Amino acid sequence: xxxxxxxxxxxxxxxxxxxxxxxxxxxxxxxxxxxxxxxxxxxxxxxxxxxxxxxxxxxxxxxxxxxxxxxxxxxxxxxxxxxxxxxxxxxxxxxxxxxxxxxxxxxxxxxxxxxxxxxxxxxxxxxxxxxxxxxxxxxxxxxxxxxxxxxxxxxxxxxxxxxxxxxxxxx
Amino acid sequence: xxxxxxxxxxxxxxxxxxxxxxxxxxxxxxxxxxxxxxxxxxxxxxxxxxxxxxxxxxxxxxxxxxxxxxxxxxxxxxxxxxxxxxxxxxxxxxxxxxxxxxxxxxxxxxxxxxxxxxxxxxxxxxxxxxxxxxxxxxxxxxxxxxxxxxxxxxxxxxxxxxxxxxxxxxxxxxxxxxxxxxxxxxxxxxxxxxxxxxxxxxxxxxxxxxxxxxxxxxxxxxxxxxxxxxxxxxxxxxxxxxxxxxxxxxxxxxxxxxxxxxxxxxxxxxxxxxxxxxxxxxxxxxxxxxxxxxxxxxxxxxxxxxxxxxxxxxxxxxxxxxxxxxxxxxxxxxxxxxxxxxxxxxxxxxxxxxxxxxxxxxxxxxxxxxxxxxxxxxxxxxxxxxxxxxxxxxxxxxxxxxxxxxxxxxxxxxxxxxxxxxxxxxxxxxxxxxxxxxxxxxxxxxxxxxxxxxxxxxxxxxxxxxxxxxxxxxxxxxxxxxxxxxxxxxxxxxxxxxxxxxxxxxxxxxxxxxxxxxxxxxxx
Numbered sequence: 001x002x003x004x005x006x007x008x009x010x011x012x013x014x015x016x017x018x019x020x021x022x023x024x025x026x027x028x029x030x031x032x033x034x035x036x037x038x039x040x041x042x043x044x045x046x047x048x049x050x051x052x053x054x055x056x057x058x059x060x061x062x063x064x065x066x067x068x069x070x071x072x073x074x075x076x077x078x079x080x081x082x083x084x085x086x087x088x089x090x091x092x093x094x095x096x097x098x099x100x101x102x103x104x105x106x107x108x109x110x111x112x113x114x115x116x117x118x119x120x121x122x123x124x125x126x127x128x129x130x131x132x133x134x135x136x137x138x139x140x141x142x143x144x145x146x147x148x149x150x151x152x153x154x155x156x157x158x159x160x161x162x163x164x165x166x167x168x169x170x171x
Numbered sequence: 172x173x174x175x176x177x178x179x180x181x182x183x184x185x186x187x188x189x190x191x192x193x194x195x196x197x198x199x200x201x202x203x204x205x206x207x208x209x210x211x212x213x214x215x216x217x218x219x220x221x222x223x224x225x226x227x228x229x230x231x232x233x234x235x236x237x238x239x240x241x242x243x244x245x246x247x248x249x250x251x252x253x254x255x256x257x258x259x260x261x262x263x264x265x266x267x268x269x270x271x272x273x274x275x276x277x278x279x280x281x282x283x284x285x286x287x288x289x290x291x292x293x294x295x296x297x298x299x300x301x302x303x304x305x306x307x308x309x310x311x312x313x314x315x316x317x318x319x320x321x322x323x324x325x326x327x328x329x330x331x332x333x334x335x336x337x338x339x340x341x342x343x344x345x346x347x348x349x350x351x352x353x354x355x356x357x358x359x360x361x362x363x364x365x366x367x368x369x370x371x372x373x374x375x376x377x378x379x380x381x382x383x384x385x386x387x388x389x390x391x392x393x394x395x396x397x398x399x400x401x402x403x404x405x406x407x408x409x410x411x412x413x414x415x416x417x418x419x420x421x422x423x424x425x426x427x428x429x430x431x432x433x434x435x436x437x438x439x440x441x442x443x444x445x446x447x448x449x450x451x452x453x454x455x456x457x458x459x460x461x462x463x464x465x466x467x468x469x470x471x472x473x474x475x476x477x478x479x480x481x482x483x484x485x486x487x488x489x490x491x492x493x494x495x496x497x498x499x500x501x502x503x504x505x506x507x508x509x510x511x512x513x514x515x516x517x518x519x520x521x522x523x524x525x526x527x528x529x530x531x532x533x534x535x536x537x538x539x540x541x542x543x544x545x546x547x548x549x550x551x552x553x554x555x556x557x558x559x560x561x562x563x564x565x566x567x568x569x570x571x572x573x574x575x576x577x578x579x580x581x582x583x584x585x586x587x588x589x590x591x592x593x594x595x596x597x598x599x600x601x602x603x604x605x606x607x608x609x610x611x612x613x614x615x616x617x618x619x620x621x622x623x624x625x626x627x628x629x630x631x632x633x634x635x636x637x638x639x640x641x642x643x644x645x646x647x648x649x650x651x652x653x654x655x656x657x658x659x660x661x662x663x664x665x666x667x668x669x670x671x672x673x674x675x676x677x678x679x680x681x682x683x684x685x686x687x688x689x690x691x692x693x694x695x
Binding site for chain 2: 012115116117119133134135137152154
């Protein structure tokens with residue numbers, strides 16, 4: 001058996017190969033040179049995602065012109081339902097955020113690289129619908145694709161804006 | 172709590188001016204004695220089970236000695252960092268020894284009744300913290316961060332400071348080396364928590380125990396206290412939410428033991444195993460006090476057996492056969508019950524348990540240290556419970572004696588002010604001395620400490636540190652002034668005391684084989 005003789009804890013890697021909500025293939029290199037704000041979720045999410053996307057949108061609004069330095073990405077954890085078209089329609093309410101989707105394998109790769117939890121729950125006996133409980137962390141990556149901060153769901157808008165501005169200023 | 176001299180000032184909370192009693196000092200000395208054993212010498216520490224797989228493993232003994240030291244330092248001997256720091260360093264050093272963690276190479280392969288059906292997906296894993304095994308990784312994480320927090324020393328934050336190495340002359344090929352430090356290990360555990368949806372990290376593959384994720388939460392809190400941030404709050408919030416679906420408590424009112432990751436089936440404490448509730452309650456109290464206290468009485472009543480004169484023993488449950496096999500392992504029921512009662516401030520139960528231990532569990536003294544030696548016999552000829560494991564007899568009974576009501580809760584929720592690092596204190600204490608009192612009275616501006624050469628003093632060295640900005644002082648021993656000085660320089664002495672300047676402070680030699688109660692009063 002091949003045994004690992006050395007190891008280090010796996011770091012967050014901004015590695016993904018997905019399709020954006022306009023149907024274009026994208027990977028982390030597509031956004032190189034910009035900060036990335038990355039949030040995982042799914043469009044059927046009733047509470048966590050709308051709250052997070054609203055907060056992210058407000059944060060980007062608060063940045064004003066500086067927001068051009070930031071790419072805000074919403075990666076689905078529900079690729080079976082969240083096609084590019086579904087994501088595009090859903091994100092009309094959050095126009096500064098780009099939706100990303102892909103095959104199950106591509107999404108699993110992205111989740112693994114960001115160390116994200118998401119697990120599909122049992123379907124409802126009523127309509128067959130299901131939830132996908134998921135990690136509600138917003139990742140901030142610098143223009144080199146390195147994780148520089150992550151923000152929990154509970155962070156206040158003002159705090160998020162302040163911390164983001166600080167990172168942008170000190171880069 | 173069990174110290175009859177304790178004055179319960181401060182709302183029932185023992186004040187450090189009370190100091191330690193003889194038994195508490197004995198437990199501290201025993202911890203120090205075990206920590207001083209040579210590498211791979213584990214005298215008095217081996218339990219019933221094979222290897223290091225069960226709850227009596229060396230890692231648990233080392234970790235809970237460290238936790239007990241932290242509680243004693245925080246609540247009872249706050250001005251005696253010099254007593255605790257070197258013991259802590261030796262315990263962490265032992266945690267890094269392969270004897271402590273190499274069980275993981277085998278356990279990682281699965282094959283227990285909890286994960287045998289998944290074993291084909293597991294690979295042999297030598298790195299004991301890279302996945303699962305929170306029953307080791309969280310202790311290493313929390314001990315290192317606890318050290319940093321208590322002693323303001325970042326040695327385990329240095330790159331590679333927590334490196335795990337294995338190499339054998341006899342087998343295994345090249346060296347295995349797994350490189351961590353307190354920050355990288357903490358981050359790794361945090362992201363494992365995230366990946367689990369905050370349900371927690373597994374111990375054995377597929378087994379997420381409630382108990383074993385509590386030390387990681389303590390570690391996160393210590394990380395927040397050292398570095399800032401709110402990891403602990405985030406994790407606790409997620410953990411609460413995640414466990415809502417499963418319930419922390421089973422239908423019989425006892426804590427659920429664990430969750431199977433693949434089926435999401437909760438394993439309840441059907442057999443009313445003492446250790447499950449007691450261990451979980453003793454730890455979870457740190458962040459969930461109201462909940463733990465609310466269930467304590469109802470749970471504990473199932474575990475306690477009354478004896479004469481207020482004594483209590485614990486009711487040891489029968490362990491069922493598994494695959495036709497008898498389970499041979501240490502449950503540590505008695506010790507965990509005592510530790511839990513101490514955290515709950517249940518003085519009646521704690522006193523009763525200690526009374527039973529002192530009558531029927533052969534309290535023993537060795538090199539000034541107090542312990543209860545391993546005894547595998549369930550009862551004596553008169554039917555009194557006598558079984559005690561090294562984890563209980565070396566560690567947990569001492570933990571219970573040294574703890575204070577809600578001691579871990581206070582440790583977690585009432586951060587120690589960093590100003591303590593500038594206060595006069597015993598910053599070095601030689602191994603031959605016992606310290607039964609050490610606290611700095613800010614109001615009276617004086618350092619009180621009591622030393623005992625315990626009949627064997629040879630070095631008797633104590634460094635009194637952080638004196639430079641304190642101005643003139645007078646030193647009294649047993650009520651009589653014996654010296655005067657300024658900052659860390661001795662001036663006039665009476666001839667009955669040996670004081671010398673040293674690079675770290677004022678060196679006092681207590682060469683008297685007996686005790687001495689000292690007060691250093693500052694005039695500024």
